[in-house]
Amino acid sequence: MRFRRKLQLDLYRAESLFWENWLGIRTRTTRLPYERARDTEHKIYTPTLYRTIFRTLRGLPLKESDVFVDLGCGKGRVVCCAAYLGAAQVIGVEYIQELCDIAVGNAEQMRHRKSPIMIKHGEVQDFDFSHGTVFFMNNSFGPGAVRTVLSRIEAGLRQNPREIRIAYVTPAYGWAMKKNPWLERYGFWKHLDVAMLWRSKPGL
Ligand SMILES: C[S@@+](CC[C@H](N)C(=O)[O-])C[C@H]1O[C@@H](n2cnc3c(N)ncnc32)[C@H](O)[C@@H]1O
Structure with missing residues (x-):
C-alpha cells in the first residue's frame, strides 16, 4: 500500500514537472513566510494538481468565448x-x-499561450463580478468569503444577465452553493480531488 502511494506521488510529481516545463512556468509550493494564511477565511497557497485542473477545465467545458476568472490564483x-x-x-x-x-x-x-492574462491584486470580495463567465475556486477561502462571492456573482448577473459557470474544487463549503436557488449543479467527480460544476439557471 505504501509502495502504491509512493508510486502515485512520484507520478504526480513527474506530471507537475512535465507541465511546468512545457508551459515554462514555476508554480510549485515553496514554504515562504508570505505563504502563511492570514486567518481562517484566507487559505494558504496550495496549487491544484495539473490533472485536476485539465479535467475540470475540459469538463466545464472552457470555451473560446469565455471570460475565465481564478478566484485566489496564487x-x-x-x-x-x-x-x-x-x-x-x-x-x-x-x-x-x-x-x-x-x-x-x-x-x-x-x-x-492562446489568451490574454490579467492578474489583479486584491480580495476576491472586491472583484467586479459583472463580466466573468467562468469562476474557478479551489478551496481558496473560508465560508464567509464563499457566501460573499456568491452574492456578488448573483448581483453581477442581475446587472449583466448571462450564463455563468462555477468550478469548485475541494468544495469544503459546498453547502453554501446549495443555498442559492439561482444555481444548479451539473457536474461532479471524485478522483484524488473532488470537483463540482455549477451554472446559473436561465432567466435570473
Ligand atoms: C488553495 S490556493 C489555490 C491557488 C490556485 N487557484 C490553484 O488552484 O492552483 C488559494 C489561494 O487563494 C488566495 N486567497 C485566499 N483568500 C483570498 C481572498 N479573500 N482574496 C484573494 N485571494 C485569496 C491565497 O493567497 C492562495 O494563493
Whole structure:
C-alpha cells in the first residue's frame, strides 16, 4: 500500500514537472513566510494538481468565448492552464502581493499561450463580478468569503444577465452553493480531488 502511494506521488510529481516545463512556468509550493494564511477565511497557497485542473477545465467545458476568472490564483497555475487551452480573457485575483508578482511573471513568460492574462491584486470580495463567465475556486477561502462571492456573482448577473459557470474544487463549503436557488449543479467527480460544476439557471 505504501509502495502504491509512493508510486502515485512520484507520478504526480513527474506530471507537475512535465507541465511546468512545457508551459515554462514555476508554480510549485515553496514554504515562504508570505505563504502563511492570514486567518481562517484566507487559505494558504496550495496549487491544484495539473490533472485536476485539465479535467475540470475540459469538463466545464472552457470555451473560446469565455471570460475565465481564478478566484485566489496564487502563482497563476490555473490561469496559465486556462490560457493554454484558450478563452477570450483569463483573469487571476490574489490578495498576497508577492504571489501576484510571481503570477504576473509566469503569465508573461509562459509558452503556448492562446489568451490574454490579467492578474489583479486584491480580495476576491472586491472583484467586479459583472463580466466573468467562468469562476474557478479551489478551496481558496473560508465560508464567509464563499457566501460573499456568491452574492456578488448573483448581483453581477442581475446587472449583466448571462450564463455563468462555477468550478469548485475541494468544495469544503459546498453547502453554501446549495443555498442559492439561482444555481444548479451539473457536474461532479471524485478522483484524488473532488470537483463540482455549477451554472446559473436561465432567466435570473
Ligand atoms: C488553495 S490556493 C489555490 C491557488 C490556485 N487557484 C490553484 O488552484 O492552483 C488559494 C489561494 O487563494 C488566495 N486567497 C485566499 N483568500 C483570498 C481572498 N479573500 N482574496 C484573494 N485571494 C485569496 C491565497 O493567497 C492562495 O494563493
